[in-house]
Amino acid sequence: MKLPSSQFTKDQEKFRLEVRSFLQKELANRTFETACDSWLSGCNPQFSKKIAEQGWIGLTWPQKYGGQERSAIDRYILTEEFLAIGAPVAAHWIADRQTGPLLLRYGTEEQRSYFLPRITNAECFFAIGLSEPNSGSDLASVSTNAKKVEGGWLVNGAKTWTSNAHDAHFMITLVRTAPYSKESKHSGLSQMIIDLHDKGVSVKPIKYLTGEHHFNEVFFEDVFVPDNRIVGTIGEGWKQGLAELAYERSGPERILSTFPLLEEIYSILKQQQNKEAMNRLTELVAKLWSLRNLSLGVAKMLEQGGEVAVPAALVKAMGTQFEQSIPEMVRLLTETYPTMDAQKMLDRYMAQSILHSPGFTIRGGTTEILYGIIAKDVING
Amino acid sequence: MSEIKELLVKTMEKIFKKHITKETVDLIDEGQWADDVWEILKENGLLAACISEKAGGAGGDLEDLFSLLKIGGKYAVPIPLMEYIFSNYILEKFHLAPTDEMITYNLSDTPNCTLSENGEVSGAFPHVAWGRYASNLVTIAKGSGGNYLVKVPLKDALVKEGANLAGEPRDYIKLTAIPILEKSRIIDYEQIEEMILLETAAKCAVIAGTLEKIYESTIEYTKQRQQFGRYIHRFQLIQHHIAQLAGETVIVDSAVDNMMEALVEKRHRHEIPLTRIRIEEAIRTVSASAHQVHGAIGVTYEHNLHHYTRRLWSYRDEGRGHLKWSQKLSRDLLQSNNSMWEFLTTY
Incomplete structure (x- = not known):
C-alpha cells in the first residue's frame, strides 16, 4: 500500500484561502455557528443554498450539469475547510459526496440532467x-x-x-x-x-x-x-455501491468531526501559556497530521484512478478513533463542564463531541467490519 | 522515485536478501558484526551513496540516503550503516572531508566536549553507536568563540563497551586532549538544530523500515501458524491485530514520505518532529501487537522477532525523541499567532 504524499499547488492554496475567508465572513455574520460533527448533524438548507451560489456543490462535476469541473483535490480542500470551521453542510453533503458521483458513473443521461443541476443549486437533497x-x-x-x-x-x-x-x-x-x-x-x-x-x-x-x-x-x-x-x-446494486465506499470512507470527515474542539483547546492553552498541556497536545497534532496525509494520499490515488478500498478503510478505522479521542484528551488538559447549551464554547464543543462520538466508529462501516476488510486483503494480498 | 534511487534500493535489497540469514542478524548478540556484508556494500558503492561525486561519492541526495536507511532498518543487519552514512553526510555538509574509514557520530544541542586553542578535544559521551569499531568520531565541540563540528580520531580514546536493548554496541567514549583531524567554521544554534533535525529524520527512516519488517513477518506468521485446526489469521481477534499493524505501518510510511518531501522542499521544521512524535505510537502498537500474535515463540531466540522489537525500544530513546520534540513543538505552538488549522495547512 503505497500512497502519494501531499502537496498543494499555488492555485489550490489560493482556493483554500478563498473558501476560508468566505466561511469566516459568514461565521462573523452569524449565518451559522461552529459545531462539532456539523457535516452530518448540521442540516441548514439556507446555508447550503449559499454554498451553491458559490458554485461549491458538485465542484468536480461537468459544467453541463452545473458543476465546475474542478479537481478532486479542490473538493478535498473545500470539504476540509467546512469541517475545520464546523459549518452546517449536512443538507447537501450526501448528494455532493455520493449521489452525484454515483449518477455520473452509473446514471442515465436523463437522471443526470434532471438531478445534478438541482443538486448543485441546493434544490434537491439526498439521503x-x-x-x-x-x-x-x-x-x-x-x-x-x-x-x-x-x-x-x-x-x-x-x-x-x-x-x-x-x-x-x-x-x-x-x-x-x-x-x-x-x-x-x-x-x-x-x-x-x-x-x-x-x-x-x-x-x-x-x-x-x-x-x-x-x-x-x-x-x-x-x-x-x-x-x-x-x-x-x-x-448490480452491491457492486455499484462498493465503488462509492472509498469516497465515503477516506474523506476528511473521518478525521475532523471534532476538530473545532481541538482548535478551541489550542486557543485556550495559548491564552494560559500552559506548557505542560501543550506538550501533551502535540501528540494529537502529530496524529492528525499523519492521518491527514493518509487521507490526502487516498484522495490523490482516487484522482489517478488507483485501487484504494483498503487504504480508505484504514483512514476510516483510524481516523474515527482519533476524532473520538479528542474530547477524552481535552478534558485532561483543562477543566470543563460539558453541556449542549453551554455559553463557553469549549464546554459546548465538548458536549457535542462526547455525545456524537460513539457514532463515528459505527456509521459508514463499523471499525470491526473495516478491520475484517483490511485483514482479509492483507492476508490475500 | 528517481531512477538512481530505484537502482540503489534494488541493489541494496538484493545484497541483503542474498547475504542476510537469521545467523547474520544473530551475530549482534554474540558481540560480532557482519563485516562481510559491509565489504559487499562498500564494493558496490552503496556506502558512498549520499556523498557528492566531487568528494568521491556516488552523488545521491537525502531521499536516497533515507531509502537506504529504511532498508537497513528492515533487515536489522549488524553493521553501522546509519552511523557511517550519516556521519559522512554531515561532514560534507559542513565542508569537512568524508572518509572511508569506520566513523560514527554524537550530536547534542548542549555539547559536552571542549576544543582547546591548540586543537585538542576533551569530553565524554555515554552511548556512542558502534564506538568500539569506529576510527573516527564526528561531534560538536565548544571552542573559543563558539561551537564547531569536529572530526576526531578514536585510536587514543578511552572506550568502555556497552550495548542498547537490542545488543547493538553503544559505547562510553572519553576523549582527553585528543588532537582533532579537522574542524568546521563556527556553527550556530540553528545549524546544530538542523543537524539534529536531520538525524531525527534519518532515524525515523530506519524505524519505518523496522516497523515494516515486523508487520510483514507477523502477517507471514499468521499464515503459517495453526491453532484449533485453523490458521490463526482466520480468527477475528487476530484480524484486528493485523488491521492495526497494517494501519500503523501505512501511516508511518506515509508520514516518512511526507517528511522527506518536506525536507526536499525545505519546509521540514515541523514535519520531522511530527513524524518522530507519531512514530512512538506506532512503536508501542506494533511491538505489542506483533508479540501478542506470535505468542511465546516471539519472546525467544528461536524466532527473530525480538531483534526488531528490541531495536524499536532502543531507537526511540536514542537521539532526540518524543519528549524533547514535544517540548520544542509546543514552544512553537505557544508562540504562534496562527490557529491550529492554519498551522496544519500552511506549508
Whole structure:
C-alpha cells in the first residue's frame, strides 16, 4: 500500500484561502455557528443554498450539469475547510459526496440532467437508504424488496438510521430485486432513487442521544418506482455501491468531526501559556497530521484512478478513533463542564463531541467490519 | 522515485536478501558484526551513496540516503550503516572531508566536549553507536568563540563497551586532549538544530523500515501458524491485530514520505518532529501487537522477532525523541499567532 504524499499547488492554496475567508465572513455574520460533527448533524438548507451560489456543490462535476469541473483535490480542500470551521453542510453533503458521483458513473443521461443541476443549486437533497432494522453490519441481508410491475417496481420494506431523510427529497435506496440466497447474497440487489414525498413513503424520526433529530426510519408501502429511477443495472446494486465506499470512507470527515474542539483547546492553552498541556497536545497534532496525509494520499490515488478500498478503510478505522479521542484528551488538559447549551464554547464543543462520538466508529462501516476488510486483503494480498 | 534511487534500493535489497540469514542478524548478540556484508556494500558503492561525486561519492541526495536507511532498518543487519552514512553526510555538509574509514557520530544541542586553542578535544559521551569499531568520531565541540563540528580520531580514546536493548554496541567514549583531524567554521544554534533535525529524520527512516519488517513477518506468521485446526489469521481477534499493524505501518510510511518531501522542499521544521512524535505510537502498537500474535515463540531466540522489537525500544530513546520534540513543538505552538488549522495547512 503505497500512497502519494501531499502537496498543494499555488492555485489550490489560493482556493483554500478563498473558501476560508468566505466561511469566516459568514461565521462573523452569524449565518451559522461552529459545531462539532456539523457535516452530518448540521442540516441548514439556507446555508447550503449559499454554498451553491458559490458554485461549491458538485465542484468536480461537468459544467453541463452545473458543476465546475474542478479537481478532486479542490473538493478535498473545500470539504476540509467546512469541517475545520464546523459549518452546517449536512443538507447537501450526501448528494455532493455520493449521489452525484454515483449518477455520473452509473446514471442515465436523463437522471443526470434532471438531478445534478438541482443538486448543485441546493434544490434537491439526498439521503442514503442502506441499513434496515434487521440488517446493520450484515448489509447484504437487506430485505426491503421491489417487485417488477408494469413500467416500474413496487417497493415494500423499511430502512433505518437514515440521516436527514426528513430534510431530503430523494433517497438512493438499496433494495432486493431477486430473492436472497446464501450462496450469492450480493447479487439480486439494486439501487433505486425513491422520492421521499411519494405515496406510500413515511418518514419517522428516531431521536439521537443528544435529543436531536437527524436519524429516521423510512417505511415503504407499495411505493411505485418508475423504471427511469433505477440506478445502473438491476442486480448490480452491491457492486455499484462498493465503488462509492472509498469516497465515503477516506474523506476528511473521518478525521475532523471534532476538530473545532481541538482548535478551541489550542486557543485556550495559548491564552494560559500552559506548557505542560501543550506538550501533551502535540501528540494529537502529530496524529492528525499523519492521518491527514493518509487521507490526502487516498484522495490523490482516487484522482489517478488507483485501487484504494483498503487504504480508505484504514483512514476510516483510524481516523474515527482519533476524532473520538479528542474530547477524552481535552478534558485532561483543562477543566470543563460539558453541556449542549453551554455559553463557553469549549464546554459546548465538548458536549457535542462526547455525545456524537460513539457514532463515528459505527456509521459508514463499523471499525470491526473495516478491520475484517483490511485483514482479509492483507492476508490475500 | 528517481531512477538512481530505484537502482540503489534494488541493489541494496538484493545484497541483503542474498547475504542476510537469521545467523547474520544473530551475530549482534554474540558481540560480532557482519563485516562481510559491509565489504559487499562498500564494493558496490552503496556506502558512498549520499556523498557528492566531487568528494568521491556516488552523488545521491537525502531521499536516497533515507531509502537506504529504511532498508537497513528492515533487515536489522549488524553493521553501522546509519552511523557511517550519516556521519559522512554531515561532514560534507559542513565542508569537512568524508572518509572511508569506520566513523560514527554524537550530536547534542548542549555539547559536552571542549576544543582547546591548540586543537585538542576533551569530553565524554555515554552511548556512542558502534564506538568500539569506529576510527573516527564526528561531534560538536565548544571552542573559543563558539561551537564547531569536529572530526576526531578514536585510536587514543578511552572506550568502555556497552550495548542498547537490542545488543547493538553503544559505547562510553572519553576523549582527553585528543588532537582533532579537522574542524568546521563556527556553527550556530540553528545549524546544530538542523543537524539534529536531520538525524531525527534519518532515524525515523530506519524505524519505518523496522516497523515494516515486523508487520510483514507477523502477517507471514499468521499464515503459517495453526491453532484449533485453523490458521490463526482466520480468527477475528487476530484480524484486528493485523488491521492495526497494517494501519500503523501505512501511516508511518506515509508520514516518512511526507517528511522527506518536506525536507526536499525545505519546509521540514515541523514535519520531522511530527513524524518522530507519531512514530512512538506506532512503536508501542506494533511491538505489542506483533508479540501478542506470535505468542511465546516471539519472546525467544528461536524466532527473530525480538531483534526488531528490541531495536524499536532502543531507537526511540536514542537521539532526540518524543519528549524533547514535544517540548520544542509546543514552544512553537505557544508562540504562534496562527490557529491550529492554519498551522496544519500552511506549508
